[in-house]
Amino acid sequence: MSKTILIVDDSRSIRQMVSFTLKDEGYDVKEAEDGKDALQKFNGTPIHMMITDLHMPKLDGIGLIREVRATSGYKFIPIIMLTTESQEEKKKEGKDAGATGWIVKPFKPEQLIGVVKKVLG
Amino acid sequence: MKGMxxxxxxxxSEAYELLRELESQLLELEESSDDELLNSVFRTMHTIKGASAMFGFDDISTLTHELETVFDLVRSGRMTITKELIDLTLASRDNIFEMLSTDDTDGEVGVLNLDLLGSIKKLIPSIADAVTGSYEDHGPDLQNVQERHDMKMYWIRFLPGKDLFMDGTNPLNLMRELSELGTCKIYSMVENIPELDDMDAEQCYTSWDALLITDKGVNAIKDVFIFVEDRCELKIKILDETGGVSDAEQKKLGEILVENGDITEEDLQKVLTKQRRLGEILVEEGVISSRKVDSALLEQQHLKDMRMRQETAKEALSVRVASEKLDGLVDLVGELVTVQARLSQFADMKDDANLLSIAEEVERLTDDLRESTMSIRMLPIGSTFSKFRRLIRDLSGELGKEVNMTTEGAETELDKTVIEKLNDPLVHIIRNCLFHGIEDPETRYAKGKPGAGTIHLSAEHSGAHVLIHISDDGAGVDVEAVRRKAIERRLISEDDELTNDETVSLIFAPGFSTAKEVTDVSGRGVGMDVVKKEMESLRGDIEIRTVMGEGTTITLKLPLTLAIIDGLLVKMADSFYVLPLSLVEECVELTGADIASSHGKHIADVRGEIVPYVRLRELFGSNGSKPDMEQIVITNADNRRVGFVVDHVIGEHQTVIKTLGRVFKNVDGVSGATILGDGTVALILDVQKLMLYAEEDELKTIENYQRSYKRGGSL
Structure with a gap:
């Protein structure tokens, strides 16, 4: 069974790019446009990995990561943050909240696949 | 890429929407500065910036980056909203709109307004410059992994913090990624795992040592651990900087342990005074766990292996050359052989001693050149063999069988082209072994065989040929089943009497397959007949030997090379023909007396053995009268002997094979052509095909033959 990856970003184009790229690699992909929307998706079929933007309306990426880590069954799933800031403090904040790793935008599809393979196996 | x-x-389309929204948001913001509004303007900038950079709209990204910085400062209260700011932002929005709408499909063609960009930059106080500067840092650049470095050996110790799992990191994925960088051995250190009662299952107690030989460079190794670098201790040591291990090979176990920080120099000195194996003593003394010693021993072993490998590498100092260049070289040598043949012929005619000696010298050199050129194209078959290890492993698993693969003669060399074309037939034969040959473990036990079957691949030289044997210790071919099937398929008739070998050979007949059902693994509608055809196209042969209940051996006989063969040049009327010398057994004379004694049948008595023959003169409809004394060239293929009657046997000939071209691809009985020294074209005869004619000839008469030949047109 193919693994399900949730992509959370308020930019539709980024969601589509991520979604198409990962579907091409054989993953199932779910999309959410902000943190609140993302938490809803965790109620359905299991999610094996999350990729999330940090700047989002309603619930931002850092808050979302904390919430997901506190959700039963999702304590150990890989979470990758998408960030345009390469500043150490943002990365560190995300890591402390429980993110597994990060991808700095802009990224190429191959880089995305590389990171997904790295953390999801 | 599609995703892109x-x-x-x-x-x-998203940008259009956002820009329309932005316009109204900005106008509203001018009226009243509301925090929520400010945030959404910032977010819009941020979104456009991120996405435009991603999809190659660099100018849009640059512009929005500056705007984002400005609005971030406004958000944090370090700047206020002015009319100027709103004007510039609105102008920027229009500029972005232009850049997008100039060309919707091929990216931006619209021009970035540099004055506008400059004005926005001026708004940003110098304190923010540091922040903007860091934008170019793209973080872990996974592309760099492709960089090539020298092949080096690294020792890597990965000591993760206990909280490693807390951020979703799976250390096994890291180890897998590490091992994908090159040749890798990983050792896990489990001595820190506490007793079950004291253990917290959510904590990581294991650490890992790895030895890695890679050409990817140390940064590629660090990249593997990039997400966990602040949560682990990572030691990377280059074991041989120069690619040589001359000093590393001297390393003693103790030195390695001290260097890895597992023991101290004093520990080492203390135990060195005792005369026993260092590792045992260290463990006994409680200085170190046996696992750490094992890891260091492994490192030592690797250094030894490395040295061995370097020694072999020295012997086989090699250069990589594009295969087209080799093909070109072979073509040139082929032409040279042709010209040399012409020279020799001319020298013979002139009968000039000087010219003759030059011609002989050229002949010798050409021969040497031909041989060494051919040897350049030779590749060991080993790599082909090892490809099948995986196939056997996967397929046997799928079939619920246990199968081991053994190989022999992996160093045997074959022409590159032959090796390439050998792949498909081998896959097919091995599939057959796995599916029809090797039984499932229960059946094997019942027969008193070991549960795991064996497939043995071996290669050996045999004259101008290479023999490849594929043997299994499976059930063997059921001769009765083959016979029944052959009768059912009307390949033979009920009362045909065949030897076991002949019967088994029927599996090579077109359309023959004994599989009871079509499965994923075998029975794809392609039978052994296809394998046989492929072998014939390689001018090779296939043979099967089987013992019921004990196993089957299939032997492929392949020529060493496809480009130049040793041929036997013969002549009929004014035309020359070449027979592959490897198939020729002998030449005998066909006298009028022989013809008379065979009562019109095309058979000759060769020292007591009856050999059927084909009259090539009649077959090819040659003109002119035949000589009083004809020659029979006796050939042997597929263990059948057939003679070909020709006017004259000229002698051995180095035959550079030229294909006939597409127009003649359906011509039977001729496999190619060659150019003789004087420029005459000689056809290379396809002996196997012609033998089929001879076979039919035993049933019909040659007159029937000629009729059918005239119907089919002449060559």
Missing amino acids: DEGKKAFV
Whole structure:
């Protein structure tokens, strides 16, 4: 069974790019446009990995990561943050909240696949 | 990539929407500065910036980056909203709109307004410059992994913090990624795992040592651990900087342990005074766990292996050359052989001693050149063999069988082209072994065989040929079943009497397959007949030997090379023909007396053995009268002897094979052509095909033959 990856970003184009790229690699992909929307998706079929933007309306990426880590069954799933800031403090904040790793935008599809393979196996 | 194109399309329409929203948001913001409004303006900038950079709209990204910085300062209260700011932002929005709408499909063509960009930059106080500067840092650049470095050996110790799992990191994925960088041995250190009662299952107690030989460089190794670098201790040591291990090979176990920080120099000195194996003593003394010693021993072993490998590498100092260049070289040598043949012929005619000696010298050199050129194209078959290890492993698993593969003669060399074409037939034969040959473990036990079957691949030289044997210790071919099937398929008739070998050979007949059902693994509608055809196209042969209940051996006989063969040049009327010398056994004379004694049948008595023959003169409809004394060239293929009657046997000939071209691809009985010294074209005869004619000839008469030949047109 193919693994399900949730992509959370308020930019539709980024969601589509991520979604198409990962579907091409054989993953199932779910999309959410902000943190609140993302938490809803965790109620359905299991999610094996999350990729999330940090700047989002309603619930931002850092808050979302904390919430997901506190959700039963999702304590150990890989979470990758998408960030345009390469500043150490943002990365560190995300890591402390429980993110597994990060991808700095802009990224190429191959880089995305590389990171997904790295953390999801 | 598809994801990129789709994303780009989506970006353009998304950007339009965002820009329309932005316009009204900005106008509202001018009226009243509301925090929520400010945030959403910032977010819009941020979104456009991120997405435009992603999809290659660099100018849009640059512009929005500056705007984002400005609005971030406004958000944090370090700047206030002015009319100037709103004007510039609105102008920027229009500029972005232009850049997008100039060309919706091929990215931006609209021009970035540099004055505008400059004005916005001026708004940003110098304190913010540090922040903007860091934008170019793209973080872990996974592309760099492709960089090539020298092959080096690294020792890597990965000591993760206990909280490693807390951020979703799976250390096994890291180890897998590490091992994908090159040749890798990983050792896990489990001595820190506490007793079950004291253990917290959510904590990581294991650490890992790895030895890695890679050409990817140390940064590629660090990249593997990039997400956990602040949560682990990572030691990377280059074991041989120069690619040589001359000093590393001297390393003693103790030195390695001290260097890895597992023991101290004093520990080492203390135990060195005792005369026993260092590792045992260290463990006994409680200085170190046996696992750490094992790891260091492994490192030592690797250094030894490395040295061995370097020694072999020295012997086989090699250069990589594009295969087209080799093909070109072979073509040139082929032409040279042709010209040399012409020279020799001319020298013979002139009968000039000087010219003759030059011609002989050229002949010798050409021969040497031909041989060494051919040897350059030779590749060991080993790599082909090892490809099948995986196939056997996967397929046997799928079939619920246990199968081991053994190989022999992996160093045997064959022409590159032959090796390439050998792949498909081998896959087919091995599939057959796995599916029809090797039984499932229960059946094997019942027969008193070991549960795991064996497939043995071996290669050996035999004259101008290479023999490849594929043997299994499976059930063997059921001769009765083959016979029944052959009768059912009307390949033989009920009362045909065949030897076991002949019967088994029927599995090579077109359309023959004994599989009871079509499965995923075998029975794809392609039978052994296809394998046989492929072998024939390689001018090779296939043979099967089987013992019921004990196993089957299939032998492929392949020529060493496809480009130049040793041929036997013969002549009929005014035309020359070449027979592959490897198939020729002998030449005998066909006298009028022989013809008379065979009562019109085309058979000759060769020292007591009856051999059927084909009259090539009649077959090819040659003109002119035949000589009083004809020659029979006796050939042997597929263990059948057939003679070919020709006017004259000229002698051995180095035959450079030229294909006949597409127009003649359906011509039977001729496999190619060659150019003789004087420029005459000689056809190379396809002996196997012609033998089939001879076989039919035993049933019909040659007159029947000629009729059918005239119907089919002449060559």
